Amino acid sequence: MRRVRSLLDLALAGLALWAAWYHTPAGALVRVVSAHVFGTRTTARPLLAYYSAGTEGAQAPEVIVPRPPLAPAAALGAGASAAMSRLAPAERERILARNHLRSAAPEGLSDVVAHLSSVHGSREGGVLAFFCGGEAARFAVERAGRGARLEDLARELPPSYERSISLAGETLTLGTAYALAWPVPPWAHVTSPFGMREHPVLGGQRLHAGVDLGVPVGTEIHAVAPGIVRRASEDSVSGLALVIDHGSGVSTVYFHNEQLLVQKGDHVAQGQIVSRSGNTGRSTGPHLHYQLDLPSGPVDPLRFRAARPQTAERGGRDL
């Protein structure tokens, strides 16, 4: 009897070890160390990625064809196309074949993803079905519930789906970013672009993590997509500051406002007036500091915009 129990205990120990090996940062550490020792490759994710069920880590593709803000379905198609552009041909062919597609053109992908989204009850379910297959998406949605976030759906799937989940996460991130509108009227000039610049106060080259848009005090600032206000605060550097979380790892930041019209925790709709621009905080003149954050870090919001605003040498900017 004791020996049979030992056999069962051994099976349970194997189960617990398997779960710890693939699903904990501690397991990832052991995998990385053992891969180093034995000179093998490891599929362990970066440690912090274990808190998003492997759905994040999206990099904005290096070359993005500027396009106007897209409807959500079309934006998802563009996101899927951009995510697939970095795949090896064989892997891309496999995904296309499973979805009865011949090419990874955004238009075709958006139709398929829209159809799958309606079948699985949410865009997260649809994108998951596109990359992982219908049965996996159905199972995950059944366990996590309709409308669940991709992270929650991903936690229901076994380790073999890691790569597909990462692609789904990247698609949702890029799809959300492609659908962003613009926070100020189109005539607003860029007074300081995104990128490295000489810091006027602290000195040295520092990243300017957003774009400065020259607009008069009191200009209406619109939410670029639906989301939740994560931060509505004031300090003497950023002035009246607003951070809106649009989901799928996409956040937008609005600094130097004159007045905030929403509070922390508020749900906002796309186009809703969330603040009035100003000249508060560390600023040389009236402007809006607009920043787009993806899981990989801040990116130039103009990379996701077709109509490039003109740049102006003069006008308000961050100090």
Added chain:
Amino acid sequence: MRFADVTRGAARLADRLRFLFLPIALCALVAVGAHAAAEVASERILSLVDALDAALDSFFSRFALTTPLVDWIGPAQRIGFARALALVWELCADALIALPLLGYDERADEVKRFRALCEKAWKRPTTLRVVRPIATAVIALAGACSTARLLQGSVHLALHGGAFAGFLARGLAVVAVCALVASLAWRAVVHALLRADRTSDRRARSWRSALALGAPSAVVLLPLAIAGLRAAPLLSFLR
């Protein structure tokens, strides 16, 4: 060689190696639970980081000397910072309750020992004697649920779905939760109780030291145990 002989041989080997795999299994189960709980807690940590970041920015930006600190954690770093905190928290919990399980030493009278330790904890409670086994129990339960969820997904999808696969996977998940709790989780609790008891015997001389002993670790473990309750959706296996 007959199947029965192979099974008997494997059982004999498993029995001999019991002293080796049981402690590792206990440690793994609690580590899985700690991660599941930390994942739940990381969302709350992000809200706290947002609030703290706003408050600190407001404070630091008042003085020229501290103004550069405002840019230290910007909006882009907040998620990474919150996750890093969750990771540190999880690793602390691993160090407090998972790693000590590697010293688990099985005894034949385990149930009797468990009862005696519970009785002693009831009569001479210390923070350590109360918090450590409760936190271990909840986190081990969360670990059992996470492991069963993985098993269910793997079986269901390996059989390409369908009604039979769904039924089988669900049944296996329920069996796995029950077996993990009955075989591993409760042993983890016994060991946590035993260690807490030994430390309390050694160091809790007065009611003050009884209260203070284990209080810092309780600050780490109790919130994680509460998050662990949310990470242990027992009823989801029956739906």
